[in-house]
Amino acid sequence: MAAHLGAHEVMEMHEVMNNAINCLNQFQLYRSFAKDPQLQQIMDRQLQFAINEYNAMVNMAQQKGGGQAVPYRSPKQITPVYGLDNPGTQAPNMSVHQMDDRDVASGMLSSHKSSALFKMIAALECADPQLRSMLQQGAVNCSEQAYEIWQYMNQKGYYQVPTMKEMTTNTVMNSYQQAGNMGRMPASQQDSMLGYNQPQADTLNHMAGQHQTGAMERTRGQHQTGAASYLSQQQGGAIMASQHQSGSMQTAGQHQTGSANAASGQHQSASMTASLSNQQAGGTPDSASRQRSDEESMPAEPGFPQ
Numbered sequence: 001m002a003a004h005l006g007a008h009e010v011m012e013m014h015e016v017m018n019n020a021i022n023c024l025n026q027f028q029l030y031r032s033f034a035k036d037p038q039l040q041q042i043m044d045r046q047l048q049f050a051i052n053e054y055n056a057m058v059n060m061a062q063q064k065g066g067g068q069a070v071p072y073r074s075p076k077q078i079t080p081v082y083g084l085d086n087p088g089t090q091a092p093n094m095s096v097h098q099m100d101d102r103d104v105a106s107g108m109l110s111s112h113k114s115s116a117l118f119k120m121i122a123a124l125e126c127a128d129p130q131l132r133s134m135l136q137q138g139a140v141n142c143s144e145q146a147y148e149i150w151q152y153m154n155q156k157g158y159y160q161v162p163t164m165k166e167m168t169t170n171t172v173m174n175s176y177q178q179a180g181n182m183g184r185m186p187a188s189q190q191d192s193m194l195g196y197n198q199p200q201a202d203t204l205n206h207m208a209g210q211h212q213t214g215a216m217e218r219t220r221g222q223h224q225t226g227a228a229s230y231l232s233q234q235q236g237g238a239i240m241a242s243q244h245q246s247g248s249m250q251t252a253g254q255h256q257t258g259s260a261n262a263a264s265g266q267h268q269s270a271s272m273t274a275s276l277s278n279q280q281a282g283g284t285p286d287s288a289s290r291q292r293s294d295e296e297s298m299p300a301e302p303g304f305p306q
Contacts, residue, residue: 049145069134
């Protein structure tokens with residue numbers, strides 16, 4: 001079986017009904033301290049209405065029927081009194097015996113204000129339309145009861161309404177104007193609201209044109225300067241490349257010259273070495289021949305056969 005109330009509705013109703021019980025208990029306590037018959041009548045009427053309203057909420061929450069919201073009707077309206085007229089001092093009571101009609105009425109007013117907040121917040125969280133309607137009407141009922149008790153306090157001088165100077169009040173209130181239609185606003189009205197006129201618009205356009213022209217000139221100058229710098233760098237690179245090629249050619253020439261000289265020296269050295277070897281080789285037979293001739297021309301020693 002699906003639940004007939006959502007989680008938010010259950011918790012909000014829990015808060016609202018707890019607050020209603022607290023208000024009823026407070027009113028019962030206040031009743032014994034009220035001395036003014038007018039205040040006693042207001043309390044009795046509001047107390048009975050609060051009991052009936054609480055029972056209706058319980059029936060609605062438990063699906064027992066009889067959950068219709070009933071509006072509260074104040075018996076009469078009193079014209080409020082504005083301004084301060086020697087307001088009395090205020091201080092907490094040091095004993096319960098100091099409670100008077102002003103304290104009772106002020107406590108009732110605070111209870112109605114807090115109850116109105118609880119019920120309206122709960123109504124904003126409700127999904128059930130009947131429960132939502134009951135809570136909304138309950139918030140309105142609390143505001144009506146609060147206004148009834150405030151009128152009593154204002155009449156008795158317990159709750160005075162301070163005011164500002166008429167000039168200040170009129171200045172603040174007259175600063176607000178009615179909203180226009182949702183359609184497009186005429187151009188003349190737009191200019192009037194923005195505070196623009198044609199000379200001002202022309203001046204702004206002229207200033208904008210000068211700004212654009214100056215920006216274009218600065219951009220053009222920066223572009224030309226950058227291009228010249230780029231060309232100069234390219235020329236410098238070409239010169240460096242030419243110098244590099246010349247140095248390379250010179251190095252190659254020196255390398256070739258050194259190679260040729262080294263080869264020529266090696267060739268000459270080899271030739272001289274070969275010539276010397278040949279000369280030495282040619283001189284050796286002549287010496288041997290001369291040695292044999294000398295040996296043959298020497299006389300033979302006696303005693304040895306020839």
